[in-house]
Amino acid sequence: xxxxxxxxVGGSAARAASGPPAEVVAAQLRDAAMAGHDIAYSWxxxxxxxxxxRPAGSAxxxxxxxxxxxxxxxxxxxxxxxxSFPITAWVxxxxxxxxxxxxxQPLVIAALGGSPPTPAAGLEGDVVIFPTLRDLKAAVPGxxxxxxxxxxxxTVRAQDGAGYTAAVPGRTDGxxxxxxxxxxxxxxxxxxxxxxxxxHTGTARYVDGxxxxxxxxxxxxxxxxxxxxxxxxxxxxxxxxxxxxxxxDAHSQNVIAEVRGRERPQEVVLxxxxxxxxxxxxxxxxxxxxxxxxxxxxxxxxxLPHRPRRTVRVVLxxxxxxxxxxxxxxxxxxxxxxxNHQAELANHVLAGESDFGTDRVYSFALPRxxxxxxxxxxxxxxxxxxxxxxxxxxxxxxxxDVTPTVEAGVPGFALSQDGTTYFDIHHTPDDTLDKVxxxxxxxxxxxxxxxxxxxxxxxxxxRPRPASGGAAATPAKP
Amino acid sequence: xxxxxxxxVGGSAARAASGPPAEVVAAQLRDAAMAGHDIAYSWxxxxxxxxxxRPAGSAxxxxxxxxxxxxxxxxxxxxxxxxSFPITAWVxxxxxxxxxxxxxQPLVIAALGGSPPTPAAGLEGDVVIFPTLRDLKAAVPGxxxxxxxxxxxxTVRAQDGAGYTAAVPGRTDGxxxxxxxxxxxxxxxxxxxxxxxxxHTGTARYVDGxxxxxxxxxxxxxxxxxxxxxxxxxxxxxxxxxxxxxxxDAHSQNVIAEVRGRERPQEVVLxxxxxxxxxxxxxxxxxxxxxxxxxxxxxxxxxLPHRPRRTVRVVLxxxxxxxxxxxxxxxxxxxxxxxNHQAELANHVLAGESDFGTDRVYSFALPRxxxxxxxxxxxxxxxxxxxxxxxxxxxxxxxxDVTPTVEAGVPGFALSQDGTTYFDIHHTPDDTLDKVxxxxxxxxxxxxxxxxxxxxxxxxxxRPRPASGGAAATPAKP
Numbered sequence: 001x002x003x004x005x006x007x008x009v010g011g012s013a014a015r016a017a018s019g020p021p022a023e024v025v026a027a028q029l030r031d032a033a034m035a036g037h038d039i040a041y042s043w044x045x046x047x048x049x050x051x052x053x054r055p056a057g058s059a060x061x062x063x064x065x066x067x068x069x070x071x072x073x074x075x076x077x078x079x080x081x082x083x084s085f086p087i088t089a090w091v092x093x094x095x096x097x098x099x100x101x102x103x104x105q106p107l108v109i110a111a112l113g114g115s116p117p118t119p120a121a122g123l124e125g126d127v128v129i130f131p132t133l134r135d136l137k138a139a140v141p142g143x144x145x146x147x148x149x150x151x152x153x154x155t156v157r158a159q160d161g162a163g164y165t166a167a168v169p170g171r172t173d174g175x176x177x178x179x180x181x182x183x184x185x186x187x188x189x190x191x192x193x194x195x196x197x198x199x200h201t202g203t204a205r206y207v208d209g210x211x212x213x214x215x216x217x218x219x220x221x222x223x224x225x226x227x228x229x230x231x232x233x234x235x236x237x238x239x240x241x242x243x244x245x246x247x248x249d250a251h252s253q254n255v256i257a258e259v260r261g262r263e264r265p266q267e268v269v270l271x272x273x274x275x276x277x278x279x280x281x282x283x284x285x286x287x288x289x290x291x292x293x294x295x296x297x298x299x300x301x302x303x304l305p306h307r308p309r310r311t312v313r314v315v316l317x318x319x320x321x322x323x324x325x326x327x328x329x330x331x332x333x334x335x336x337x338x339x340n341h342q343a344e345l346a347n348h349v350l351a352g353e354s355d356f357g358t359d360r361v362y363s364f365a366l367p368r369x370x371x372x373x374x375x376x377x378x379x380x381x382x383x384x385x386x387x388x389x390x391x392x393x394x395x396x397x398x399x400x401d402v403t404p405t406v407e408a409g410v411p412g413f414a415l416s417q418d419g420t421t422y423f424d425i426h427h428t429p430d431d432t433l434d435k436v437x438x439x440x441x442x443x444x445x446x447x448x449x450x451x452x453x454x455x456x457x458x459x460x461x462x463r464p465r466p467a468s469g470g471a472a473a474t475p476a477k478p
Numbered sequence: 479x480x481x482x483x484x485x486x487v488g489g490s491a492a493r494a495a496s497g498p499p500a501e502v503v504a505a506q507l508r509d510a511a512m513a514g515h516d517i518a519y520s521w522x523x524x525x526x527x528x529x530x531x532r533p534a535g536s537a538x539x540x541x542x543x544x545x546x547x548x549x550x551x552x553x554x555x556x557x558x559x560x561x562s563f564p565i566t567a568w569v570x571x572x573x574x575x576x577x578x579x580x581x582x583q584p585l586v587i588a589a590l591g592g593s594p595p596t597p598a599a600g601l602e603g604d605v606v607i608f609p610t611l612r613d614l615k616a617a618v619p620g621x622x623x624x625x626x627x628x629x630x631x632x633t634v635r636a637q638d639g640a641g642y643t644a645a646v647p648g649r650t651d652g653x654x655x656x657x658x659x660x661x662x663x664x665x666x667x668x669x670x671x672x673x674x675x676x677x678h679t680g681t682a683r684y685v686d687g688x689x690x691x692x693x694x695x696x697x698x699x700x701x702x703x704x705x706x707x708x709x710x711x712x713x714x715x716x717x718x719x720x721x722x723x724x725x726x727d728a729h730s731q732n733v734i735a736e737v738r739g740r741e742r743p744q745e746v747v748l749x750x751x752x753x754x755x756x757x758x759x760x761x762x763x764x765x766x767x768x769x770x771x772x773x774x775x776x777x778x779x780x781x782l783p784h785r786p787r788r789t790v791r792v793v794l795x796x797x798x799x800x801x802x803x804x805x806x807x808x809x810x811x812x813x814x815x816x817x818n819h820q821a822e823l824a825n826h827v828l829a830g831e832s833d834f835g836t837d838r839v840y841s842f843a844l845p846r847x848x849x850x851x852x853x854x855x856x857x858x859x860x861x862x863x864x865x866x867x868x869x870x871x872x873x874x875x876x877x878x879d880v881t882p883t884v885e886a887g888v889p890g891f892a893l894s895q896d897g898t899t900y901f902d903i904h905h906t907p908d909d910t911l912d913k914v915x916x917x918x919x920x921x922x923x924x925x926x927x928x929x930x931x932x933x934x935x936x937x938x939x940x941r942p943r944p945a946s947g948g949a950a951a952t953p954a955k956p
Contacts, residue, residue: 120479198675433702
């Protein structure tokens with residue numbers, strides 16, 4: 001329960017039918033979270049401690065979903081249920097890599113998600129290094145016959161993750177491009193900004209239901225080592241082994257819970273995050289903290305003395321990590337949700353997703369129609385004191401899980417987190433609870449609770465206005 | 479060749495029989511190193527790139543020693559030779575660990591050096607956690623029958639490595655103490671200050687020629703996870719596997735090279751470091767940089783237009799990492815050297831060792847007899863400008879490799895490096911070239927070259943003075 005302090009504020013927040021003004025309540029939610037009066041840290045601690053890694057389709061993911069559903073009920077959420085969907089699960093096996101010429105040295109690698117196993121005896125080949133994916137694409141078909149192709153592109157550290165966006169096609173598209181030129185396997189300098197001896201896994205594009213050739217990420221120091229040896233004019237030969245496998249009849253699931261609205265319960269503000277994780281770490285920052293942030297924000301709203309006018313729905317998606325990089329064929333939790341709830345989507349007011357680690361929110365972005373609205377001004381007043389700016393762009397890519405929902409016409413919002421160090425840890429064994437900073441987590445909860453409350457307690461329509469208004473057609477500011 | 483700049487300096491440096499005053503030359507050596515005119519970085523880059531890890535007794539260690547000897551000859555050193563000695567080598571095998579109750583989760587571990595293999599099917603046991611080694615020692619014999627003992631002590635971050643010294647008995651003595659109380663295996667929170675998903679290996683004490691039970695270091699996040707689960711009141715059960723093995727007829731070797739003195743070539747200033755490394759990283763900071771620092775310092779002296787009066791001897795030791803924590807039985811490079819050169823030790827003027835990573839030297843310590851000497855004052859004048867203080871203590875523990883030499887009566891010196899971050903990386907897969915900072919490395923070379931030159935070009939006797947002088951009996955300052 002929040003302290004019943006009423007702050008005197010100016011401005012023109014949408015007035016709730018009962019209780020104090022919405023802006024006052026939003027500020028109370030913010031302050032409660034900033035003071036640590038939220039469940040976010042205990043949530044991510046319990047989730048990662050009880051279940052460890054939660055790969056899509058695994059027993060661990062399923063057990064975590066059942067535990068989460070029980071927790072959500074115990075926390076007082078309504079309409080808590082699990083929606084299952086079939087997937088082909090990918091299971092990492094034993095894997096290893098060694099330099100075998102010009103000297104014998106162990107290499108730290110991780111198979112890319114979806115990557116097929118090597119032959120049981122492993123495979124060997126000389127390594128052909130390409131500085132970027134573009135260089136690999138310039139190689140002619142047949143030129144890599146019997147070789148192992150390697151893309152050595154570095155990931156630039158950037159607050160908004162632009163370095164990841166620039167480098168990740170090397171992971172998603174590299175295996176196919178290498179196979180098309182005759183390569184027997186693919187190596188990638190990890191898409192990551194650290195220099196630790198850990199490889200960043202991640203999914204690669206399927207062709208005919210599987211990744212084209214065995215594909216592995218190298219840790220940054222191992223990629224450095226191969227490049228240094230090659231720079232001496234020596235041929236680098238590598239042995240690779242992966243015992244990865246596929247489980248065709250697996251399933252994953254979304255967990256759904258609500259704080260039902262008091263006036264228009266059919267209108268939904270969707271707060272998303274994903275419950276599955278990669279298998280090397282325990283999915284603490286990807287995306288345990290996301291599930292903690294949105295759940296804790298909704299729980300603060302749940303515990304108010306009065307409900308919001310609309311429904312706040314938490315959706316904890318399954319099988320996000322193995323979603324395919326391009327539609328169609330992205331049979332994952334976000335797709336399953338959009339299909340299952342197709343009839344409801346016209347009543348989805350707004351959708352957003354927390355999936356960028358645990359560092360602070362520094363910016364918010366709303367649908368273009370709301371960029372200059374009173375709603376935006378109110379939100380800015382509430383969350384500027386905790387270090388959040390209004391973006392000069394409308395919300396665009398708001399996250400993989402809600403993309404199918406947004407593509408179906410639901411307006412999306414973004415609370416952008418500082419990603420400067422996120423890609424040090426992303427998709428590595430290092431994604432563990434000790435990397436979670438409680439104060440940062442609380443700031444996220446504060447921003448999410450404030451935004452979710454203000455949207456749910458308003459009657460604003462975030463959808464594009466009719467053409468006469470023209471706003472929807474206005475390009476985003478540069 | 480150094481630039482022939484003569485600096486005007488005051489003070490009373492020992493005067494060389496030819497060339498400029500010794501202090502002037504020491505300053506020139508310092509400045510040359512600080513300007514990067516030394517071979518240290520290329521040395522450690524080539525060593526770690528060509529050979530990767532160099533475990534004691536391995537082909538890689540032997541190949542590295544042969545390469546090093548050839549390089550030393552090519553660099554113009556004299557009396558370059560290799561001195562082999564027999565060892566029983568320990569070889570890490572495949573290894574793995576999993577939580578198997580209350581849930582199934584992978585654990586990141588590394589067998590401790592010398593640790594015996596598990597049975598081929600692995601072993602399982604419930605984990606009994608002790609906060610410190612002292613708590614384990616308080617357990618009664620038989621109380622751990624069939625259990626896996628775990629010591630969870632944390633390593634305190636400290637500039638001088640005091641946190642390591644406090645925690646490392648958990649590694650060296652823990653397996654024996656656990657076995658004496660009936661434990662079937664031993665787990666240790668890594669002796670390290672990082673929170674990465676990497677385990678810090680290191681040697682454990684032998685009893686009857688081997689470590690008592692299979693013993694493993696856990697990464698810090700994995701130790702956290704086990705402690706959190708246990709704190710929920712749940713029994714933690716673990717499965718362990720190690721395929722480690724011993725090679726009884728292996729050998730290791732010391733590589734020796736000299737800059738012969740012009741007046742008293744039989745008098746030796748010994749600069750040591752170790753060429754072997756642990757097997758998980760490439761031994762860049764432990765101790766590739768040590769070998770680089772002492773070799774580069776000696777090479778700067780080698781390239782002077784005039785030799786020092788005494789001989790500067792570089793000894794790159796083998797098999798340091800597997801040296802046993804207590805004598806006797808420490809058949810390693812340092813022991814082999816002291817035995818082989820016993821007849822010469824009376825003419826060893828001074829001995830020191832670089833084996834604490836690559837961070838800056840911040841303090842020097844000399845034998846007690848020289849603490850207030852003109853030599854110490856000269857040295858201070860030369861290296862204070864690069865950030866080095868005079869210690870308020872006499873040199874004591876100057877390093878594992880030279881300990882047998884120092885115990886045989888040779889005066890020791892220390893150039894103490896800042897170890898604040900050393901134990902983030904020490905004995906882990908992360909010990910790779912990218913962790914080496916060139917500017918820090920050059921500062922080390924500067925300090926080593928200045929000290930080695932001043933000692934070798936002097937006629938100071940660092941041995942304790944006769945009792946009448948009394949200095950040798952004076953306790954070190956607190």
